[in-house]
Amino acid sequence: NAGVTQTPKFQVLKTGQSMTLQCAQDMNHNSMYWYRQDPGMGLRLIYYSASEGTTDKGEVPNGYNVSRLNKREFSLRLESAAPSQTSVYFCASTSRRDTGELFFGEGSRLTVL
Amino acid sequence: AQKITQTQPGMFVQEKEAVTLDCTYDTSDQSYGLFWYKQPSSGEMIFLIYQGSYDEQNATEGRYSLNFQKARKSANLVISASQLGDSAMYFCAMRVWSNDYKLSFGAGTTVTVRA
Numbered sequence: 001n002a003g004v005t006q007t008p009k010f011q012v013l014k015t016g017q018s019m020t021l022q023c024a025q026d027m028n029h030n031s032m033y034w035y036r037q038d039p040g041m042g043l044r045l046i047y048y049s050a051s052e053g054t055t056d057k058g059e060v061p062n063g064y065n066v067s068r069l070n071k072r073e074f075s076l077r078l079e080s081a082a083p084s085q086t087s088v089y090f091c092a093s094t095s096r097r098d099t100g101e102l103f104f105g106e107g108s109r110l111t112v113l
Numbered sequence: 114a115q116k117i118t119q120t121q122p123g124m125f126v127q128e129k130e131a132v133t134l135d136c137t138y139d140t141s142d143q144s145y146g147l148f149w150y151k152q153p154s155s156g157e158m159i160f161l162i163y164q165g166s167y168d169e170q171n172a173t174e175g176r177y178s179l180n181f182q183k184a185r186k187s188a189n190l191v192i193s194a195s196q197l198g199d200s201a202m203y204f205c206a207m208r209v210w211s212n213d214y215k216l217s218f219g220a221g222t223t224v225t226v227r228a
Contacts, residue, residue: 031214042117042204042218050213058215090158099146099165100214104158 002026006091006105013081013112021076021108023091031094032074033058033102034066036087043090049074081112115140115212117205119219126195127227133180134190134222136205144210147188149179152202152221161203164188192224200226 004025013019025032030051035043035058045058049068063085065077074093078085088109092102116139126132138147149161164172164179172179180189188207192199202223206216 033215035218040122040220042119042220043206043216044218045215048213048215056213088156092158094214096214099148099163100208101148101160101163102158102214102216103160107156107158 004091004093004103004105006089006108009106009108011108011110013078013110015082015112017081017112018077018079019081019110020078021089021091021110022073023075023105024073025091025093025103026072027093027095027103028071029093029095029103030071031096032068033092033094034064034074034076035090035092036060037090037107038087046076046089078110081110083112086110086112115142115145115207115209115217117207117217117219119205119222121222122220123223123225125225125227126192126199128197129194131191131193132195132224134192134203134205134224136188136190136219138186138188138205138207140186140207140209142209142211146208146210147179147181148206148208148216149177149188149190150204150206152204153198154201158204162190195224195226197226197228200224 033048047066091105205219
């Protein structure tokens with residue numbers, strides 16, 4: 001069972017470079033999320049997509065853009081990377097049924113030099 | 114806005130003993146859910162347990178139980194009979210029903226189980 005798949009798992013960028021983190025889920029979930037994890041700060045929501053065709057800002061959206069390509073895929077783009085964006089990024093999804101627990105990808109570690 | 118507070122950055126526990134991880138939350142909503150996730154050193158996020166705000170019984174899942182005290186706005190996780198594999202970071206999280214199933218997370222507590 002693949003669940004939520006993120007690529008790449010590791011990436012090193014130079015300041016000013018751009019990149020896209022890809023996320024795909026095979027659970028037919030409606031809602032998808034991008035979080036970043038920094039030491040001592042837990043996980044903070046960057047952007048989310050409550051359903052196909054919609055996206056909304058989370059707590060820390062500055063410097064990021066997202067695209068909900070279809071029901072399965074939700075990508076996160078850094079247009080001009082900054083050292084402050086060095087972090088571990090998690091994609092997650094939920095069916096919005098039962099407890100509505102989030103299912104997470106394995107994370108993508110991004111370093112911006 | 115919702116706020117989750119985990120005041121214990123790190124804890125040590127002896128193998129086979131129980132450990133309680135503190136979590137307090139702040140919301141003005143009446144309908145909400147509380148979650149605990151485990152993050153081992155490998156980095157993945159593992160869902161452990163869930164408590165709804167209207168659930169009258171405390172949630173239990175195997176060796177995990179959630180001590181839910183609604184009036185005090187606390188949702189402490191109790192791990193009984195700790196095992197070496199319980200060494201990990203633990204996150205408390207909350208979702209209110211009005212906000213598109215977004216989870217707000219606390220800063221986390223690192224648990225180290227000693228043999």
